[in-house]
Amino acid sequence: MKKNEVDAIRAFNREYILILGILNNNMKDLDFSLTEGRVLFEINAGENIIANQLAVKLQLDRSYLNRLINRLSHLNLIEKKNSESDHRIKILNLTGKGHSVLKEINLQNEKMTEEIFSKFSQNELHDIIQTMHLITNRLL
Structure with a gap:
């Protein structure tokens, strides 16, 4: 892999962790x-x-x-x-x-997921979910 590819993946991971609130380590309202x-x-x-x-x-x-x-x-x-x-x-x-x-x-997790992904069109959601499947299948 090229360094810029590794950097892009790491940057996405850092941002997505913040979006999910993982660093907070508590579930909202629970x-x-x-x-x-x-x-x-x-x-x-x-x-x-x-x-x-x-x-x-x-x-x-x-x-x-x-x-x-x-x-x-x-x-x-x-x-x-x-x-x-x-x-x-x-x-x-x-x-x-x-x-x-x-x-x-x-x-609560379903609501959060809907809020996060409501910004995408149906076509974008389809592409995102397909990409998630690809990543999951290759890494597991």
Whole structure:
């Protein structure tokens, strides 16, 4: 890659991080960090999710993730249950309250996404989404 291409990508990343508010690390109007929201999302999306799987998938330090899980459990957003096959393994699930909080997080993220991308025409949105698919498919 040429230096100007690397510089352009890095400049976009810096600006997009600001647009998303990632440096703020809190979701607008909610008392949860982006990481906590993502942990709730992954627990909900998975089946028989355990902390080690989350740590690998989200590339988080296990002790940091453990603190997050304990906080979310203390807030009654997730519950830990013993695995039927191995009682040393704790399966993570959302509680009813956790589902409600995740629903609110998703609604807020959808609203923010709509606000950010409402400035584009349908053709531009199509191109942007196609490009996002290309980037995702090549990097994963």
